[in-house]
Amino acid sequence: MSEVNINEDLVKERKKCTFDVEELIHLVDGGKHNTLERKKVEQYVLSIKELKDDVPEEYLSHKERYENSVRKGSILFMVLMKGILERKRNKDEGISYNYKIINGVVKDVTPFMLHFGMFLPTLASQASPEQQREWLKKGSQMIGTYAQTELGHGTFLRGLETTATYDADTEEFIIHSPNLTSYKWWPGGLAQTVNHCIVMAQLYIKGKNHGIHPFLVQIRDIETHMPLPGIKVGDIGPKLGFQTANNGFLGFDNYRIPRMNMLMKNSQVLKDGTYVKAKNDKLTYGTMVFVRVTIVADVAYELARAATIAVRYAAVRHQSKPKPNEPEPQILDYLTQQHKLFIAVSTSHAFRIVGRWLWSTYTKPEPQILDYVTQQHKLFIAVSTSHAFRIVGRWLWSTYTKVVADIRHGNMDHLPELHALACCLKAVCSKDASVCVEQCRFACGGHGYMQSSNLPIIYGIVTATVTYEGEHTVMLLQTARYLVKAYKQASEGKSLTPTVAYMAKYLKNGSHCWQNTPEGIIGGFQAVAAGKTKEACESLFRHAHARAVLCEMFWKEIQRISSTVSPSLAIVLEQLAELYLKYWALEKRGDMLMYSNITKEDISSLQRRYVELLALIRPNAVGIVDAFDIRDEILCSTLGAYDGRVYERLMEEAMKSPLNKEPVNQSFHKYIKPLLIQAKL
Numbered sequence: 180m181s182e183v184n185i186n187e188d189l190v191k192e193r194k195k196c197t198f199d200v201e202e203l204i205h206l207v208d209g210g211k212h213n214t215l216e217r218k219k220v221e222q223y224v225l226s227i228k229e230l231k232d233d234v235p236e237e238y239l240s241h242k243e244r245y246e247n248s249v250r251k252g253s254i255l256f257m258v259l260m261k262g263i264l265e266r267k268r269n270k271d272e273g274i275s276y277n278y279k280i281i282n283g284v285v286k287d288v289t290p291f292m293l294h295f296g297m298f299l300p301t302l303a304s305q306a307s308p309e310q311q312r313e314w315l316k317k318g319s320q321m322i323g324t325y326a327q328t329e330l331g332h333g334t335f336l337r338g339l340e341t342t343a344t345y346d347a348d349t350e351e352f353i354i355h356s357p358n359l360t361s362y363k364w365w366p367g368g369l370a371q372t373v374n375h376c377i378v379m380a381q382l383y384i385k386g387k388n389h390g391i392h393p394f395l396v397q398i399r400d401i402e403t404h405m406p407l408p409g410i411k412v413g414d415i416g417p418k419l420g421f422q423t424a425n426n427g428f429l430g431f432d433n434y435r436i437p438r439m440n441m442l443m444k445n446s447q448v449l450k451d452g453t454y455v456k457a458k459n460d461k462l463t464y465g466t467m468v469f470v471r472v473t474i475v476a477d478v479a480y481e482l483a484r485a486a487t488i489a490v491r492y493a494a495v496r497h498q499s500k501p502k503p504n505e506p507e508p509q510i511l512d513y514l515t516q517q518h519k520l521f522i523a524v525s526t527s528h529a530f531r532i533v534g535r536w537l538w539s540t541y542t543k544p545e546p547q548i549l550d551y552v553t554q555q556h557k558l559f560i561a562v563s564t565s566h567a568f569r570i571v572g573r574w575l576w577s578t579y580t581k582v583v584a585d586i587r588h589g590n591m592d593h594l595p596e597l598h599a600l601a602c603c604l605k606a607v608c609s610k611d612a613s614v615c616v617e618q619c620r621f622a623c624g625g626h627g628y629m630q631s632s633n634l635p636i637i638y639g640i641v642t643a644t645v646t647y648e649g650e651h652t653v654m655l656l657q658t659a660r661y662l663v664k665a666y667k668q669a670s671e672g673k674s675l676t677p678t679v680a681y682m683a684k685y686l687k688n689g690s691h692c693w694q695n696t697p698e699g700i701i702g703g704f705q706a707v708a709a710g711k712t713k714e715a716c717e718s719l720f721r722h723a724h725a726r727a728v729l730c731e732m733f734w735k736e737i738q739r740i741s742s743t744v745s746p747s748l749a750i751v752l753e754q755l756a757e758l759y760l761k762y763w764a765l766e767k768r769g770d771m772l773m774y775s776n777i778t779k780e781d782i783s784s785l786q787r788r789y790v791e792l793l794a795l796i797r798p799n800a801v802g803i804v805d806a807f808d809i810r811d812e813i814l815c816s817t818l819g820a821y822d823g824r825v826y827e828r829l830m831e832e833a834m835k836s837p838l839n840k841e842p843v844n845q846s847f848h849k850y851i852k853p854l855l856i857q858a859k860l
């Protein structure tokens with residue numbers, strides 16, 4: 180982009196960057212090849228002119244917004260189906276480029292998200308090979324979603340009430356919603372978009388309940404899209420975010436499906452009604468593990484969007500006058516002396532000097548808000564957290580693929596550890612990301628509250644991850660259950676799986692010997708997790724294990740990556756990782772005091788180094804967020820665009836308000852004028 184139209188603060192910021200932004204872009208993408216591929220996809224999709232909106236989404240009604248997102252989502256769907264863009268998952272992190280590009284197509288969430296995110300993955304992982312051949316074949320007319328949650332139950336899956344009763348005479352299942360609370364509630368795309376669902380229902384054979392199982396259910400006619408007889412389906416209405424996700428409700432009235440529509444890879448129901456149990460009944464929960472794993476990298480990306488907007492804006496925005504400087508030490512320093520002798524002269528000098536200082540203060544430009552340490556404190560943790568989640572998300576994805584490969588060969592040994600890891604990392608990353616996005620919004624002051632800044636929409640997307648795919652507290656409690664077991668094994672001298680091996684060290688050494696180094700902080704978090712597990716105090720210890728894993732994996736990976744990149748980039752990466760560790764050590768200093776021998780001096784020195792790190796990162800802040808390399812069309816923000824034309828864009832967007840199309844709105848004549856007339860009387 181030519182620098183002619185770029186805000187001059189941003190030009191200066193980019194000039195003072197000490198590392199090669201391009202190099203970091205390649206690192207973030209997982210290699211230059213991926214960057215080129217991503218850019219190709221972006222260029223292709225973002226130049227489809229039908230994907231541009233005449234009116235910004237947020238001015239449309241609930242219905243129009245849905246219709247517009249289906250229109251645009253269908254164009255993208257078509258592109259994917261035609262194979263013009265092969266929708267492949269980036270093998271490093273489980274996220275496809277197209278998934279990311281979706282933010283450039285629909286600002287909020289597309290109604291097709293669940294089709295790609297859960298419906299197809301469930302068929303791929305839980306249907307038998309023959310079923311997969313049938314259902315995943317080319318030309319399939321299925322658009323689907325994952326219908327598990329009900330009005331009455333979301334967390335407690337054993338409490339789900341939808342039933343699937345086997346009728347051996349007709350070789351069918353009868354799907355039924357026995358009461359209001361058994362209605363499916365929430366699935367994305369369910370309301371008006373999909374024609375099929377994966378329905379999780381209690382399996383009954385000859386009066387015996389075998390627990391919940393997945394079924395493929397057609398709910399609408401392929402040609403007319405009318406709900407099929409026995410199906411009641413609709414929209415659940417507006418929400419905090421996800422306005423275009425088309426979340427729906429669904430009820431069944433003794434609705435029949437063929438026997439072969441139960442997904443039979445893990446358990447089976449034979450023609451005569453014989454039930455064949457799965458090797459491990461938790462395999463039915465497999466899609467949830469998959470999605471929890473991908474959420475870590477998803478929120479890293481959303482956080483990168485929020486941080487890019489807030490950091491660029493903070494470099495463009497100027498606010499407040501600097502503190503007055505101390506007067507220069509001139510003859511005025513001897514004021515008492517002169518006052519005695521030359522009161523008039525000294526007063527004249529005093530006024531001249533004070534007047535000059537006042538003038539320089541008056542004419543001095545306002546500082547960029549990015550120069551305030553408080554602002555850096557709000558923003559840089561968001562930047563480093565995005566990197567931490569991306570890196571840990573990649574590691575989690577590779578752990579996931581290894582465990583899934585083991586499971587394919589019949590080895591389930593590592594499933595409990597993977598489940599515990601996915602639960603706590605999903606919980607902590609989704610919550611931290613929401614807090615950081617909200618901080619980014621605060622950091623943009625009033626303008627951050629504008630929809631056109633896109634921060635409210637990003638917040639709506641991210642805060643949903645705290646709830647969906649396993650509510651935050653519930654996920655932490657699942658990990659807690661695993662930790663208590665691990666601690667018990669450690670105290671019996673049994674060997675432990677790698678991510679909890681630190682328990683044995685704590686048991687042996689008691690309290691952790693504090694050091695202000697990254698390794699010392701990681702050890703500190705492990706001691707906190709082990710110490711709290713020991714106390715088995717569920718309300719307290721749930722975050723610590725995830726924090727220990729995040730700090731350890733982020734720091735180790737950055738150490739490894741640093742040896743492979745140029746020295747100037749290695750410095751920046753280490754500063755970001757160190758900031759992350761210092762920030763959390765300071766946030767959790769109370770815990771560290773409890774479970775290590777950290778001193779008041781250690782804490783002061785951590786604090787000093789933290790402030791030093793803010794100052795070290797400051798000159799590169801804009802370069803670092805530029806290296807997230809998020810195109811303006813995908814940022815969708817008046818405050819965060821590459822050119823920094825913040826005020827012009829705010830005004831341009833405001834002018835799109837339908838209220839600004841006429842000088843006087845009709846409501847004046849209808850309501851305000853009669854009011855004024857009444858007031859006159």
Ligand SMILES: CC(C)(COP(=O)(O)OP(=O)(O)OC[C@H]1O[C@@H](n2cnc3c(N)ncnc32)[C@H](O)[C@@H]1OP(=O)(O)O)[C@@H](O)C(=O)NCCC(=O)NCCSC(=O)CCCC(=O)O
Nearest residue numbers: 327333334335336337367461464467468598647648649653
């Ligand atoms: C809370 C639990 C885990 C409890 O399950 P439960 O059957 O009552 O379990 P239990 O009998 O107490 O047994 C616990 C046991 O089962 C294990 N386990 C639990 N889940 C898994 C798993 N996924 N993989 C492997 N193992 C799993 C646990 O570790 C326990 O093992 P243990 O007994 O300790 O050996 C479960 O019910 C659950 O996962 N609830 C959360 C529901 C959820 O995540 N729903 C997601 C709906 S889809 C969605 O939100 C999509 C949004 C996407 C979008 O819009 O983008």
Ligand SMILES: Cc1cc2nc3c(=O)[nH]c(=O)nc-3n(C[C@H](O)[C@H](O)[C@H](O)COP(=O)(O)OP(=O)(O)OC[C@H]3O[C@@H](n4cnc5c(N)ncnc54)[C@H](O)[C@@H]3O)c2cc1C
Nearest residue numbers: 325326327328332333334365366367643647648649650652
């Ligand atoms: C935007 C969005 C999209 C969604 N998409 C889908 C979808 O596509 N398909 C689908 O099937 N579902 C979907 N869901 C539903 C989602 O998975 C559930 O909302 C989620 O699993 C939480 O369940 P719940 O709503 O029943 O909350 P509840 O379980 O009722 O939680 C309420 C409170 O109770 C607490 N609580 C519950 N159980 C325990 C416990 N055992 N111990 C301690 N505290 C507990 C929780 O911590 C929470 O504070 C979606 C939800 C949202 C918000």
